[in-house]
């Protein structure tokens with residue numbers, strides 16, 4: 001595998017997973033600084049996207065000695081928790097969600113049936129009133145270590161659609177999107193021991209993971225009139241001394257392992273696999289069309305032409321920091337596919353995106 005990223009750096013087959021991860025490491029700092037980040041692996045089938053994003057030990061427990069074989073997702077999770085460990089205790093909450101886009105349908109891979117078994121459940125992608133895209137009723141699991149992140153991912157990877165083609169014996173037939181959502185309290189809120197319920201962009205309320213915080217939240221919820229969300233004029237409670245704190249800030253890291261682009265004649269697929277391939281190719285063309293429209297600054301960008309582009313709308317068309325990894329084969333046999341992949345990268349590079357915008361935690365009078 002040779003990897004080109006959009007900064008123009010190239011990694012050859014001899015480069016280690018650690019060397020590739022060095023491209024990504026600064027983005028984890030950006031994530032905690034308040035930026036949304038999206039990392040996408042694109043390339044023909046069998047070119048090394050899953051190897052790059054997940055690594056060779058995707059379905060094994062994570063041990064430190066496996067680190068050289070790990071891909072971007074386990075390394076990013078480890079780096080994220082390392083950075084968080086340098087912050088004040090209890091200042092950050094991390095949640096993971098895992099989504100698969102298969103045959104232009106979105107599946108929530110972390111959803112469980114009544115017996116607790118992982119089942120991929122079909123979900124919708126919607127555009128919210130604020131114009132952002134969102135998967136409805138998506139399962140988010142709170143995680144407290146990189147090992148927990150990988151346990152969640154590993155436990156559902158078997159659900160991901162795979163089949164054998166002439167090019168790749170174990171080819172992924174779906175796009176996989178792992179999202180790590182980080183919610184952080186301002187230092188002043190941590191110092192005050194603030195225990196506000198987190199209002200997620202999905203509109204549902206969440207609590208801090210810490211048992212101490214959760215107990216405090218529950219006890220406050222038991223006397224709702226004291227809630228800061230109630231107008232003080234209606235509160236029968238003695239008002240606490242007002243102070244200014246910052247609302248929690250939410251940023252997300254999207255890690256995307258796309259299904260491989262492929263020529264039907266070369267991969268030799270037939271029957272139902274032909275439909276899968278056609279869905280993969282159509283969604284990748286839709287992605288390319290979106291990049292084309294953004295590059296030409298057209299007034300209409302066809303995000304809704306496929307579930308994949310609708311789902312990635314905020315990261316591709318918005319203000320996230322976006323890193324595209326292009327995986328290509330070093331073999332001459334795949335020259336046409338390699339040129340196609342580089343063409344995709346060139347298109348992505350032409351996109352005029354607004355400068356990544358830092359999310360500022362809103363000031364709130366308490």
Ligand SMILES: Nc1ncnc2c1ncn2[C@@H]1O[C@H](COP(=O)(O)OP(=O)(O)OP(=O)(O)O)[C@@H](O)[C@H]1O
Pocket residue numbers: 001013043044045046047048049050051052056168170171172173258259260261327
């Ligand atoms: N840089 C690399 N070093 C060692 N092995 C690699 C490398 N890149 C890919 N491979 C191996 O090549 C095979 C195909 O890689 P991988 O599954 O990552 O391809 P892919 O692009 O995800 O394919 P598909 O789109 O069909 O799912 C795997 O066995 C993988 O371990």
